Amino acid sequence: VAKLKVVKAKEKRRRLSPTVREKQIVDEAIQFFAEVGFAGRTRELAKRIxxxxxxxxxxxxxxEELIDRVFDxxxxxxxxxxxAERILDRxxxxxxxxxAFYIEYGETVHRYEWIRIYMFSGLKGDPLNRRYIRMIEDEFLKPMCGEIRHHCDLPSIESMPIGDMELEQLWILHGGLFYYAVRKNIFHSRVNNDYVKVVVTAIEVLLEGIKATYNGNGGMKND
Structure with missing residues (x-):
């Protein structure tokens, strides 16, 4: 009888509301997939929880539904x-x-779980990475191209489509800062720990380089 009471007491302590239980599953799934990748089995995840x-x-x-929720x-x-609004605020x-964007973006997403899940997803060939890349490109990088055009007194993106090389310059910046986070948080390599200084320098180099690279017609050289 005493043992039965103990078991029932434990069950009572573990009985959570649906909202709390769902959050518990998602939070643990994030840690689980960050550690073992999306090949991790739900049976093992349930056991951990x-x-x-x-x-x-x-x-x-x-x-798949759980992975989609983790992605979200x-x-x-x-x-x-x-x-996106602040990028366009002239x-x-x-x-x-x-x-300001890259300092805030880095502080928000350059985390252990984020990086590992992103890399595991890419190695698995999962479409989640492609979804994220399209989202970043459409919401942030393409508007940046338009603002850089305006900054350099060049034709608007409405009058002249964004060239591949224009977009690649921003992906080089974006990817470079991402790899900084990979080196720091995944490889534990030596990096300059002043992330703000890293961002400031990268942006200054980008803008000066783009000014020198645009040709007189508003396109990129070798575009």
Missing amino acids: GITQPLLYRYFPTK EVFVRPLDRGW STPLDERLK
Whole structure:
């Protein structure tokens, strides 16, 4: 009888509301997939959480639905939708806008879980990475191209489409700062720990380089 009471007491302590239980599953799934990748089995995940696999599937009927939720929590929700508006706010000098964006973006997404899940997803060939890349390009990088055009007194992107090399210059910046985070948080390599200084220098080099690279017709040399 005493043992039965202990078991019931433990079950009572573990009985969570649906909202809390769902959050528990998602939070643990983020850590789990960051450690083992998307090949990790839901049976092992359920064991780590301390629940049964059928209970996990009650909240997420398929592993794909759980992965989609992890993607949303890790990659989409942390993004500040105000960033896009601030990139376009010409009351602030362009260099200050870009520096502010990448400082805030780095502080938000350059985390252990984010980087590992992103890399595991890419190695798996999962479409999540492609979704994220399209989102970053459409919401942030293409508007940056338009603002750089304006900054350099060049034709607008409405009158002249964005060239491949224009976009690549911004991907080089974006990817370079991402790899800084990989070196620091994944490889634990020696880096300059002043991330703000890294961003400021990268933006200044980008803008000076683009000014020198544009030709007189508003296109990129070798575009």
